[in-house]
Amino acid sequence: MKQSQLFTHTLKESPRDEVSLNAQLLIKAGYIYKEMAGVYSFLPLGLKVLNKIEKIIREEMDDIGGIEMRTSVFQNQEVWQKSNRWDDSVVDNWFKTKLKNGTEVGLSFTNEEAYANILKQYINSYKDLPAYPYDFKTIFRNEARSKSGIFRGREFYWKALYSFSKDEEEHYEFYDKAKEAYRKIFQRVGVGDLTYLTFASGGSFSKFSHEFQTLTKAGEDTIYIDEKKGIAVNKEVYTDEVLKSLKLDKNNLVERKAVEVGNIFSLGTKFSAPFNLKYVKPDGKEDLVVMGSYGIGLGRLMGTIVEVLADDQGIIWPKSVAPFQVHLIDLRTKRDDKIYQILQKQGFEVLYDDRKISAGIKLKDADLMGMPYRLVQSDKLGDKLELKRRGSKEINLYSEKEIIKVLQE
RNA sequence: CGGGGUGUGGCGCAGUUGGCUAGCGCGCUUGGUUUGGGACCAAGAGGUCGUGGGUUCGAGUCCCACUACCCCGACCA
Numbered sequence A: 001m002k003q004s005q006l007f008t009h010t011l012k013e014s015p016r017d018e019v020s021l022n023a024q025l026l027i028k029a030g031y032i033y034k035e036m037a038g039v040y041s042f043l044p045l046g047l048k049v050l051n052k053i054e055k056i057i058r059e060e061m062d063d064i065g066g067i068e069m070r071t072s073v074f075q076n077q078e079v080w081q082k083s084n085r086w087d088d089s090v091v092d093n094w095f096k097t098k099l100k101n102g103t104e105v106g107l108s109f110t111n112e113e114a115y116a117n118i119l120k121q122y123i124n125s126y127k128d129l130p131a132y133p134y135d136f137k138t139i140f141r142n143e144a145r146s147k148s149g150i151f152r153g154r155e156f157y158w159k160a161l162y163s164f165s166k167d168e169e170e171h172y173e174f175y176d177k178a179k180e181a182y183r184k185i186f187q188r189v190g191v192g193d194l195t196y197l198t199f200a201s202g203g204s205f206s207k208f209s210h211e212f213q214t215l216t217k218a219g220e221d222t223i224y225i226d227e228k229k230g231i232a233v234n235k236e237v238y239t240d241e242v243l244k245s246l247k248l249d250k251n252n253l254v255e256r257k258a259v260e261v262g263n264i265f266s267l268g269t270k271f272s273a274p275f276n277l278k279y280v281k282p283d284g285k286e287d288l289v290v291m292g293s294y295g296i297g298l299g300r301l302m303g304t305i306v307e308v309l310a311d312d313q314g315i316i317w318p319k320s321v322a323p324f325q326v327h328l329i330d331l332r333t334k335r336d337d338k339i340y341q342i343l344q345k346q347g348f349e350v351l352y353d354d355r356k357i358s359a360g361i362k363l364k365d366a367d368l369m370g371m372p373y374r375l376v377q378s379d380k381l382g383d384k385l386e387l388k389r390r391g392s393k394e395i396n397l398y399s400e401k402e403i404i405k406v407l408q409e
Numbered sequence B: 001c002g003g004g005g006u007g008u009g010g011c012g013c014a015g016u017u018g019g020c021u022a023g024c025g026c027g028c029u030u031g032g033u034u035u036g037g038g039a040c041c042a043a044g045a046g047g048u049c050g051u052g053g054g055u056u057c058g059a060g061u062c063c064c065a066c067u068a069c070c071c072c073g074a075c076c077a
Helices: A021-028 A044-063 A077-082 A112-122 A168-188 A240-245 A298-309 A338-345 A359-369 A400-408
Strands: A032-036 A039-042 A074-076 A095-098 A104-107 A133-140 A155-165 A195-201 A208-215 A221-226 A231-234 A253-268 A278-280 A286-288 A290-297 A326-330 A350-353 A373-377 A385-389 A395-398
Touching: A021 A032, A021 A298, A039 A044, A044 A133, A044 A155, A044 A168, A044 A298, A074 A077, A077 A104, A077 A112, A112 A155, A112 A290, A155 A168, A155 A298, A168 A195, A168 A208, A168 A253, A168 A290, A195 A221, A195 A253, A208 A221, A208 A231, A208 A298, A231 A253, A253 A298, A290 A298, A326 A338, A326 A359, A338 A350, A338 A400, A350 A359, A385 A400, A395 A400
Parallel strands: A195 A231, A326 A350, A326 A373
Antiparallel strands: A032 A039, A074 A104, A095 A104, A133 A155, A155 A290, A195 A208, A208 A253, A221 A231, A221 A253, A253 A290, A278 A286, A373 A385, A385 A395
16 A cells, blocks of 8 residues: 555654553554543554454464354343343443333343343254354453553453363363464464463352453463473462462462463363253253353454564564565655565565655664564665665665565565 | 643644733645755634633633543453
């Protein structure tokens, strides 16, 4: 796309009311727009990143048997009363509103009940199981205080998968697959090396849940990491007893700040019981379905990528989630879009800075916006093109023909 | 929800003990000169000073209430 057609532009200074690095950079570079505390709109560039992340998550979910669908945002109070999670005294961060006829409805803050209720309609036999439906959806939570920029909002976009299994064995078989899928996701979006499988509180049906925590001082969580084993323990369950059960030695653990980018949870029959979600086994007897939940906040993950990889010049996107692979900077006196067209035809995602402004601004913007490759056209280079990887200092010159091969690497 | 802080053109800020037509930088528009790390000159446009009330001859400035945003804490299936 031609940058002159992009209505957003970069800011020279950070907005006063934004302190967290992730939101500062994303706002300055034109990826997101702050509507109010904890609520952000995604601008064209931001949506591109979000879509890339979504695609990666979708691929990994589909790979382990996930089936995408979409649950509604409006939720029926009768459904949630079954699990006793409608009342504000039980869950105090619901956003609720009323229909014209006075009926009270809620805006989704999570999906367990919605899925249990829907699946109740279709799960009858062991032949219907297991089932792994999931959705991408905007979720609303009336947080007392939003904070950390895009890390904790009142409205956010997430992926939630729920597993419906015949028994514990089948459940944990999938649970372990989900762990691996999550590892792949975080690896693919570029934060894998900083992301630890973390033991956290599990609720009534399992001793632990598992969180995926990415190290960053901007994180709200404190975790204790065993570097050698590659696992961590959340402060909320950091006790001698827990360490013993996990065979971790306190002396090998280091305390770090981290942000929870994903979690997986064994729910047992916590929700299948109130919804009477049962199936008939081959022997004719009935049993409750065993559930699990698997969530990833996409906006938070996007913010984490920014937070963890940025340098003092701006954002550095991994190729996998960058809105464009190549930022083509035209510094020539007489510009034409020949190279841009060629690269487009070759299938590269190119942001072409064709604006009539000074070189300095273009180069600064390129650093701030963080595309993986910066390709410069300039009078002093003649027919050569200058390639620089964002975050690297190395600069190389290539001919028109060479550049295509190099970019395809 | 408790404590603290801040609201002044699009963005970042200044505005003294209340005083004249509310300034500065960036950005924007027009013209000209520039062109490899946020260029320069000239001329312009753009403001309910968060909202409401009060004190006063006079309020961006003082008082009260409200509201929004930020930070710390509590909370976070």
